[in-house]
Amino acid sequence: MAVRNIRQLGDSILAKKCREIKEITPRLRELINDMKDTMYDANGVGLAAPQVGVLKCVVVIDVGDGPIVLINPRMLESNGEQTGEEGCLSVPGKYGIVTRPMYVKIEAWDENMERIVVEGEELLARAICHEMEHLEGHTYVEKVEDGLHDVEEEA
């Protein structure tokens, strides 16, 4: 288990575009495993490589159905609309209201560089869009509709 340090909003690496991945290397496998560990350790539903300081096109997502690894993800189709709360491990203690597609269909490559097509609705669609934006150097705070709010701590 290797939990990596999560870069926080304001870190310039979060504003940079990621590079496409050409092949699976032992180093990339290690990165992906560490990203899963880091996401679960922080109780997140998704994590993109730049959040651990690596400018490569890979994200991990788990909305409760097990981990999904997406290498070089590309949007094929999106439909509908959902407006709801969103947060980010790089912006701890905050949330904002963001409108996203209700349904997305993407293509990506898995940990064995096999092409996969993933369809997602609701939270999975939201997570896919959120993580794909990180690979382009964008964060959800650019899209929030009425500012960032503090997460109420339960007493």
Ligand code: ZN
């Ligand atoms: Zn995020």
